Amino acid sequence: xxxxxxxxxxxxxxxxxxxxxxxxxxxxxxxxxxxxxxxxxxxxxxxxxxxxxxxxxxxxxxxxxxxxxxxxxxxxxxxxxxxxxxxxxxxxxxxxxxxxxxxxxxxxxxxxxxxxxxxxxxxxxxxxxxxxxxxxxxxxxxxxxxxxxxxxxxxxxxxxxxxxxxxxxxxxxxxxxxxxxxxxxxxxxxxxxxxxxxxxxxxxxxxxxxxxxxxxxxxxxxxxxxxxxxxxxxxxxxxxxxxxxxxxxxxxxxxxxxxxxxxxxxxxxxxxxxxxxxxxxxxxxxxxxxxxxxxxxxxxxxxxxxxxxxxxxxxxxxxxxxxxxxxxxxxxxxxxxxxxxxxxxxxxxxxxxxxxxxxxxxxxxxxxxxxxxxxxxxxxxxxxxxxxxxxxxxxxxxxxxxxxxxxxxxxxxxxxxxxxxxxxxxxxxxxxxxxxxxxxxxxxxxxxxxxxxxxxxxxxxxxxxxxxxxxxxxxxxxxxxxxxxxxxxxxxxxxxxxxxxxxxxxxxxxxxxxxxxxxxxxxxxxxxxxxxxxxxxxxxxxxxxxxxxxxxxxxxxxxxxxxxxxxxxxxxxxxxxxxxxxxxxxxxxxxxxxxxxx
Numbered sequence: 001x002x003x004x005x006x007x008x009x010x011x012x013x014x015x016x017x018x019x020x021x022x023x024x025x026x027x028x029x030x031x032x033x034x035x036x037x038x039x040x041x042x043x044x045x046x047x048x049x050x051x052x053x054x055x056x057x058x059x060x061x062x063x064x065x066x067x068x069x070x071x072x073x074x075x076x077x078x079x080x081x082x083x084x085x086x087x088x089x090x091x092x093x094x095x096x097x098x099x100x101x102x103x104x105x106x107x108x109x110x111x112x113x114x115x116x117x118x119x120x121x122x123x124x125x126x127x128x129x130x131x132x133x134x135x136x137x138x139x140x141x142x143x144x145x146x147x148x149x150x151x152x153x154x155x156x157x158x159x160x161x162x163x164x165x166x167x168x169x170x171x172x173x174x175x176x177x178x179x180x181x182x183x184x185x186x187x188x189x190x191x192x193x194x195x196x197x198x199x200x201x202x203x204x205x206x207x208x209x210x211x212x213x214x215x216x217x218x219x220x221x222x223x224x225x226x227x228x229x230x231x232x233x234x235x236x237x238x239x240x241x242x243x244x245x246x247x248x249x250x251x252x253x254x255x256x257x258x259x260x261x262x263x264x265x266x267x268x269x270x271x272x273x274x275x276x277x278x279x280x281x282x283x284x285x286x287x288x289x290x291x292x293x294x295x296x297x298x299x300x301x302x303x304x305x306x307x308x309x310x311x312x313x314x315x316x317x318x319x320x321x322x323x324x325x326x327x328x329x330x331x332x333x334x335x336x337x338x339x340x341x342x343x344x345x346x347x348x349x350x351x352x353x354x355x356x357x358x359x360x361x362x363x364x365x366x367x368x369x370x371x372x373x374x375x376x377x378x379x380x381x382x383x384x385x386x387x388x389x390x391x392x393x394x395x396x397x398x399x400x401x402x403x404x405x406x407x408x409x410x411x412x413x414x415x416x417x418x419x420x421x422x423x424x425x426x427x428x429x430x431x432x433x434x435x436x437x438x439x440x441x442x443x444x445x446x447x448x449x450x451x452x453x454x455x456x457x458x459x460x461x462x463x464x465x466x467x468x469x470x471x472x473x474x475x476x477x478x479x480x481x482x483x484x485x486x487x488x489x490x491x492x493x494x495x496x497x498x499x500x501x502x503x504x505x506x507x508x509x510x511x512x513x514x515x516x517x518x519x520x521x522x523x524x525x526x527x528x529x530x531x532x533x534x535x536x537x538x539x540x541x542x543x544x545x546x547x548x549x550x551x552x553x554x555x556x557x558x559x560x561x562x563x564x565x566x567x568x569x570x571x572x573x574x575x576x577x578x579x580x581x582x583x584x585x586x587x588x589x590x591x592x593x594x595x596x597x598x
Contacts, residue, residue: 043136083298104152114315118163123315171199179265209246273375312384320391327368335506381508497561504560517585
């Protein structure tokens with residue numbers, strides 16, 4: 001056999017072998033066929049940038065992962081520093097856009113952020129995964145290419161980057177490090193952050209304390225599981241238990257007789273936005289005035305300056321919810337046209353996200369004054385959702401698994417071999433004497449176990465893509481020129497929004513938020529002149545026009561183009577020539593078409 005034949009046979013054989021990749025250990029891994037990989041692979045093939053999605057990372061690594069994406073796709077993604085946190089960390093917004101189809105600010109854009117509460121760490125990973133998924137599939141997936149051709153994304157992985165850094169580096173429980181780190185006088189004693197939880201045993205976790213007090217307690221040990229304390233029922237015999245609960249691990253640092261009442265920070269960046277903002281005595285964590293903290297101020301500035309943002313997503317971490325406003329009942333209701341858009345996207349979200357419920361914040365959860373997504377919609381007119389990423393229902397579909405201590409221990413014992421629970425162990429407390437310390441680690445309860453992280457990220461990224469695909473897309477559907485008496489012509493132009501989200505939400509139209517859309521006709525060549533214009537409401541009765549009173553060549557459209565809506569405008573023209581008709585607006589790409597009038 002000739003050398004050329006051998007080479008040809010070898011080449012054909014290699015093409016028939018499934019796509020392979022080499023991991024750092026030197027082991028060869030198959031990713032399926034060379035064209036499409038296995039269905040379900042996030043990248044559809046061996047990924048260009050490998051990021052392990054079965055773990056959560058600290059603030060620095062979060063940025064390093066995004067920087068790797070920028071380095072691999074410098075044309076598609078870059079970042080800018082929009083401000084700094086209380087502790088001086090950068091707040092980076094990463095812009096993801098295909099410049100071949102226009103600059104980012106000429107397209108409808110989706111804002112995605114996460115981790116506004118420091119302990120809600122997987123929100124940051126959800127932002128990174130969304131960027132990674134879009135970039136890995138660009139050029140390989142027609143639907144992703146279509147989306148990136150007409151939209152852009154602004155990504156802020158961690159709003160509360162100081163709180164995130166503290167949650168990873170310091171001792172915490174699942175619920176602490178929610179706040180930022182600016183010292184706050186939570187107990188109003190004139191001191192700041194002087195009495196927070198203490199890692200008494202130095203294991204890096206803030207656990208629970210209990211004490212054995214025979215015959216004088218409020219609880220007894222569960223007969224089947226001594227890790228659990230069972231409260232003694234109220235009774236007429238005076239019977240008591242042998243144990244008492246002493247709360248979260250710590251001591252009375254300031255000597256005021258209370259423990260852990262003034263820990264680090266104490267404010268809430270999701271209560272500080274200028275949308276139904278209320279002071280501290282009504283909304284705990286609100287701060288002295290809206291946008292008081294530097295993180296919130298620089299984000300608000302970015303949002304206001306980028307009027308092309310048409311969709312908004314914020315990732316929180318616990319409860320399995322797709323939330324929309326209003327945050328408070330007193331706000332009232334949203335316009336019905338906008339509710340229809342919310343419902344369509346939110347209900348699709350329930351299908352994409354098993355065990356999640358599409359909910360209204362105040363009605364189905366609790367009242368939130370000064371919430372971020374409420375600001376995005378109620379102040380800026382942007383369709384906005386908050387996803388609470390983790391739900392313990394995903395641990396087991398069995399109805400017996402709920403939120404009780406017993407159920408959580410069962411899941412920990414059987415699914416993670418007890419890795420999440422720190423067994424009770426003795427400690428000599430300076431006030432309580434001999435006690436025991438134990439309980440669930442900080443990464444149990446509000447964040448998923450590692451083996452469920454990637455599924456959570458993927459589903460939520462695809463929900464973002466579903467939301468982004470709903471951003472407005474305007475087309476000129478048709479143009480028609482009709483001869484009229486006296487050397488006049490009628491030019492009928494039909495404009496259509498192909499997507500669910502209107503070019504201006506009903507709320508934006510009602511409140512005059514932002515600039516109205518604009519329909520324009522300009523003369524490029526010839527001697528054509530605009531005489532009048534009007535909206536053609538009934539194509540079968542072309543003589544019935546809602547005439548435009550002022551400047552018929554440039555018409556503001558305060559209501560925009562509705563959800564999948566269209567309208568026809570008739571321009572009355574004198575003379576012949578080439579004219580240009582166009583639609584322009586803040587929330588979609590401008591469209592223009594030349595028409596020959598003759």
